[in-house]
Amino acid sequence: MVTIKDIAKLAGVSPSTVSRVVSNHPRISLDTSRKVKQIMDELGYHPNMMAKSLVSKTTNTLAILLPRPAEELFQNDFFGELLRGILTQANRAGYDMLLTTATGEHDEIETVSRLVRGRRVDGIILLSSRVNDPIVAFLASSEFPFVLIGRSESHPDVLSINNDNKQAAYDATVHLITQGHERIGFVSGPANLTVSNDRLQGYRQALEAHKLPIRSDWTVEGEFLQESGYRAMSLIMSLPERPSALVVIDDVVAFGVLRGLNELGYKVPDDISLVSFNNISLSELATPPISSIDIGTYQLGYTAAQTLVRAINEETIHQKQLIIPHRLMVRESSLTTIKRG
Secondary structure, X not given: XXXXXXXXHHHOOOHHHHHHHHXXXXXXXXXXXXXXXXXXXXXXXXXXXXXXXXXXXXXXXXXXXXXXXXXXXXXXXHHHHHHHHHHHHHHHOOOEXXXXXXXXXXXXXXXXXXXXXXXXXXXXXXXXXXXOOHHHHHHHHHOOOEEEEOOOOOOOOOOEEEOOHHHHHHHHHHHHHHOOXXXXXXXXXXXXXXXXXXXXXXHHHHHHHOOOOOOHHHEEOOOOOHHHHHHHHHHHOOOOOOOOEEEEOOHHHHHHHHHHHHHHOOOOOOOOEEEEEOOOHHHHOOOOOOEEXXXXXXXXXXXXXXXXXXXHOOOXXXXXXEEOOOEEEOOHHHOOOOOOO
């Protein structure tokens, strides 16, 4: 049976160095790590991860807390791309992933509490941020390594990876204004999500800056689901005075908007224009192709995992709130210039 001492002897290093390589210690040089791992592979050595965990008090596992309701995760390509970024970086850093979710807020607290108090994972990534989020409050008070994708108003000092969602929505709205639109509506997400509030605020700021009307009946709240966008069109397009353009919270919601408009007999962009967010791959394949804000979804996930690993390794992190830049991808859904008045 191959032991750590055997590996150390062949590599010309100490057994403690081999142990550090196994645990992905940040102070081991890349050359030494490669040399030791090559010998481990050649000899077919597999470390006893349970024993390693007991000694080092680490698990080399990160947890991802999936959002509620869980069906949003499987119906929205945004989360798939976000997870791809997280998993790519976690794998490169030598971490396994544990995905977990809960059916309600109380269950969510219990789930996270078990992970933290049982030391089942080394750190946690939260995929979304809510207003007065109890999970963020619990993790912050526990001083347990975690990263929030989004931002927290009540705990602004936690590690977070986010976009400037207010500016992104401002830019999307101004794009429609430059196309000649003066009546612009907003199809929003749940009011308890920070991202919904930030994008709604950016939309309103753009209208205010250009002295355009902000009407409550032109804003419809829903979920991050296609069906939500579909239902929103029944409400908005039945109004006596309708908007000529829409800012939509998410591409998947925009697919529902397109379906609803098509069934009601309206054409995009001839009758109504729209811009949405996240720039998932299907947005370019929609009919018509959807103008969308690219928020760097893969980079959000990759950077979140990278930052969490640094926090676990107790590295100095000078900037706790990182902002991933966005850009507007202009396509056919917003390119019809209308006459003012």
